[in-house]
Amino acid sequence: MAEYLIKNGFVFDPVLGIKGDAADIAIKDGKIVETTALSSPKVIDATGKTVMAGGVDVHSHVAGPKVNVGRNFRPEDKLFGYKARSGIERMQGGFSVPTTIRTGYNYARMGYTTVMEAAMPPLYARHTHEEMRDTPILDQGAYPVFGNNWFVLEYLKNHEIENTAAYIAWLLKATKGYAVKVVNPGGTEAWAWGLNCENVHDPVPYFDITPAQIIKGLIEANEYLGLPHSMHMHANNLGNPGNYTTTLDSFKLSEGIKPNSKFGRDQVMHHTHVQFHSYGGDSWANVESKAKEIMAYVNSHDNLTIDMGQVTLDETTTMTADGPFEHHLTELNHLKWANVDVELETGSGVVPYVYSPGIKVCAIQWAIGLELALLANDPMRVFMTTDHPNAGPFIRYPRIMKWLMSQEARDQQFDAFKHKDKVIDATNLAGIDRELSLYEIAQMTRAGPAKALGLAHMYGGLAPGLEADVAIYDFNPNEPCAPDAIETAFGNAEHLFKAGVQVIRDHEIASNGNKRTLWVNAKVNENPQVMRDVKEKFLRYYTVTFNNYEVTGHYLPNPYVIEVDATQ
């Protein structure tokens, strides 16, 4: 493999603690190495430019059944937005739900190299893997959903942590999954009867268990296994005025639980798209930001990480395993609604949504997301996301950077709101003058998410031994610039290396890379009871046979297995 020396760039790297000093980064055999280890490298002059590790997205809906529903049922999302094939670049289409090809390229163009698919319905795992296989460049993993799974509900009703853990280990292997995802625990099962669980104590119909028991039990099972990532949480009551209390109740279920993982993470719960969970008020008329209250809790509890779910003020496509929420949304906006309930496991819904700057609530949502990041004491625990494509398409990350790094940019946006004054009244953002540094951005987009995923040994930094995922941006951090220059530069990486392969050269896609699929193989003690339960459920209630369930072989042409030993 070619050697590269990226010379004299302004480096921002939380792992090495470099805060914009000029430094050289060396690449050899796919890894970052000491500069002395190179013999005859290709030299890239990064003088006057910004150098960072490849971005890591902890939560994005980019592959799998509901994403493809979003594509296939929104031809209008692709109208006039296509890019023709040229050279090694294949054809690309779609705005809020891009094709897999465009997903890979557009992440790369922003300097991102690792993207985790946030919700994989286990029965559809093959589909998710097929899409990830056809997403170029990026390393990816997918989180199977557990929070409404019948096995989990039945085991945790009696607090059977060991059985839950054995089942998780089996399902991760069967689906080639990466982490334990929980979406509206109990609520999606309730939705199979047209109902919901609106708070952590709202019992799940028939199963005689509460969301609180599911949440706590899954955290404990996750730590029993010592998985790389923590339990990954989407709480009940998403998107409703006054829901911040449910969010705090959910956070509190992690109290007193310590991480048990050799992968270096400090949290036991990652709560995703917290913007959607930080609403005060009791109706859309008086909804207000509770980001302060939420961040006061996050800032004082080290065993918790969150991501933003930043609203970008675009027309987009919402999609979530939170089935009842999507039904609620389509009742509000009357736009087309797709729903898929998945036997024994989960559900999902998809609805287009227009976040208009002319609508007060949308502007309040915009402010709340930014407040979460700007009120964070520790940027290593608060990550940038749009919950793509729910709050907006991921291609807006550079715009979010702009808003986070520039009060002027935020003021410009405030001025563009139709209900500016009401928005200011309902939020805290206008009173916040913090402007994040590129170092803090690197924490929120690289080192932080990599650590939370248990992947700090591979991604998120530029220390020797890490994967050679390196982005070079045409941006001089030491020169004054208009806010829009931030968006332009970080949306259009000049060079990008993925595992040592130059995938972008002079702003153009230069290689389709060697994408890998990460999954976690957790070994547990043999558990005949769980295997008996699994086989019985397949025989009686599933519509595919046990032998046709596991994802194998060519669905993961380039797998990267993370081994966990949880045998005792």
Add this chain to the structure above:
Amino acid sequence: MAISVNLITGRTIQQGVSMEAGKEKPAYTTACGIIELDPADFKKLGAYRNTNVRVTSKYGSVVVKAVEATQGPHPGVAYIPMGPWANMVVNPNTYSTGMPTFKGTPVEVEVAKNEPVLGSLELVRKACRGELA
């Protein structure tokens, strides 16, 4: 004399089985080269069961064997299993949706005792070459 009926097409289990066994085989013609008519329509037509008939629409014409409806009664509605015979006469208008109007084509049915029901390959080949009567 000819009768007018509303033609629909679709699957039958015999159509499926014979199609999978080979569309070049006579069984496929037996299963699909037919028109299912209601007893009331047979009466109007004045024909015995299992008589060859000519089915004609605005879009084409085909000879098939008239049989009694297996899933009736449905007076005024006739049924030809999906396949090349039905497709000689169905309404190809898609109304700009891509979908031809396979169901709901007005057709005339008349007795054609002495005309043969062609096999699927022969039917399509001859029609393409303009060799059909």
Add this chain to the structure above:
Amino acid sequence: METVTLTIKNQPGLYLEADTITPDAFAGKKAEEIAGLPVYVGRDEHKLGEFFEISGKAGATAAETKIVVKGDLSRVKYIGMKMTAGEIVVDGNADMYVGAWMQGGKITVNGNVDAFAGTGMKGGELIIKGNAGNYLGAAYRGDWRGMSGGKITVAGNAGSDLGTFMTGGEIVVGGDVDVHVATHAEGGKIVIKGNAKSRLGGQMVEGEIYVFGNIDVMMPGFAYREDVDIEVDGTKGRFALYEGDLGERHRKRKGQTIYAKLYQQIRA
């Protein structure tokens, strides 16, 4: 206003995709430059001048540009697509997407057009002297925002799916229409001077349909309310007013449910 005249000289082997035939694309260009604009046949890119004799020149802006297209254009798609201003006269039949997504200006077709004319139209005027195909003034697939402004006038008949997902603007059809009129519409006005078949106003939320002739089958979701005397497109008369679609969702204004309205002329 300057005029550019295009006369088709070579018919395309397949179909010609000519979304560059708009005042916006021509504005500020001389005939030679216009001849160099790209058009497509299948996967091959060609120049407009390979298919058309081009004379005259464009005005400085779209608004100051008139285009006259002559000859048999029944294999030419996208004439006037997305135009914002100016004028196009098509002297003959044209294929699909005439005036699709147009925002302003005026198109006159002295012949027939095929399907999808005026798709997603936002403004301007589209006049068809002959017949129109299916999906006139309808939304693009999947879009809930169909025709939202402007006016379409058809002297002859129109096909199926007239004004699907219409939210505003006006369509007047001099002759008959095929099935499905104003499906899913949430606004706008459709006048049918001839006869209609069935499925008028299915899933319609709001908006108005006027029919001068017969309706073969009325939607069960439309209920007769009263007879009214009104004037429609210059014709005064007595109309039976139906409201619907009773099965569909509707907004309320001041406590009153707002239905879509279907008026059918009562003939002695």
Add this chain to the structure above:
Amino acid sequence: MTKTVTDVICPFCGTLCDDLEVVVSDDGKKLLEVYNACAIGAEKFLHSQAKDRITRPRMRQDDGSWKEITYDEAIEYTAKMLADAKKPLMYGWSSTNCEAQATGSELGEIVGAVMDNTATVCHGTSLIAVQDIGIPSCTLGEVKNRADRIVFWGCNPAHAHPRHMSRYSIFPRGFFTGKGHTGRKVIVVDPRPTDTASVADVHLQVEQGRDYELLNAFRVAFKGEKLPDVVAGIPKEKIYEAAETLKSGRFVIIFFGMGVTQSLGKNHNIDEAIAVTRDLNEYTKAAIMPMRGHYNVTGSGQVWGWLFGFPYAVDLSRGFARYNPGETTSNDLLRRDEVDAVFVLGSDPGAHFPFSSVKKIYDLPSVAIDPHETPTTEVCKVHVPVAFVGVEIGGCAYRMDNVPIETRKVVEPPEGMMTDEEFLGRVLARVKEIKGV
């Protein structure tokens, strides 16, 4: 000696039964018996063993006769045809696996083809409806475990999806449906008293082509508004009663088929049926599902979805993907002379398109890839027989509820036969050579 392969997936219809057992000879070369399949599925497996099977490509001669050619010659003809065409139609893609669909997609991308699958004459109009109004749906297991109200609207699974009723819908006992069919109410809407209707509690014999009106009447009835005395041949009392039956269910599922997708109104019929389902979710839980017919037609819609963004009728001719049924759909393209070559794989338009379209295929350069001899192979210039997907080669397929299942190879193809994926891969390589990409 023989051996039995279990958990075999049936490659006939979208029901994708995965519990078949197939007995093969010890050397894996002969398929002997098929268990658990319906009559059609069993026949599909057994047909692979036909003695008169065509095993080598053939080309139509000027005198109308066939001449055997080599795979290399067939690849050359196909590659040249596609590379020369300005806008070839590449149709079919249903009786094949997702791997071949992906390879075919790349080929289509390079030659600027219009890619269309059998949905175009099947559930394409359902896909249009879903784009207009969405679709609340579920997996078939949800039906089995929860549904107590089953509607078959314009579909006849007794003939088209023979094991559907026993595996998923009417008869199975599931988690919350321990009583099986006695706990369910079944409504069939069909202009004929079909064999499916004969096992239903209620049959509404709708006037053919008036489904849209009847569906609209259900919505009016849900809201308690007044109906005309008779709608679509059904007295209003029966409509109110059926509407009440649905509203009173705990979990309603509506299955629909060609009776609505191919009748007057087409996509609008589905659109209104989906609206009925949406409405029912105001009162109870309801889902709706198309009875996808053709083996892996669903899969090709998925593959094209993630690669191009559209489930069928994808026009790649300009180097990017466009979509508009009515323009980019096979029968419109053929009728309007919009394409200049036709490539068919995994389908039989010769049997299943209106004849006016078949004649257009006959008039154009054309290649058919199909294990069978069919009306399509009869009208094409070159016929390339291939291994049976789902019998002689595995790969991914999607069930009617979009659940992906890895199908199984149970028996060896005849000596020297190519698979779809191999053939497409070879054509792709040759096209790349010709075009220098």
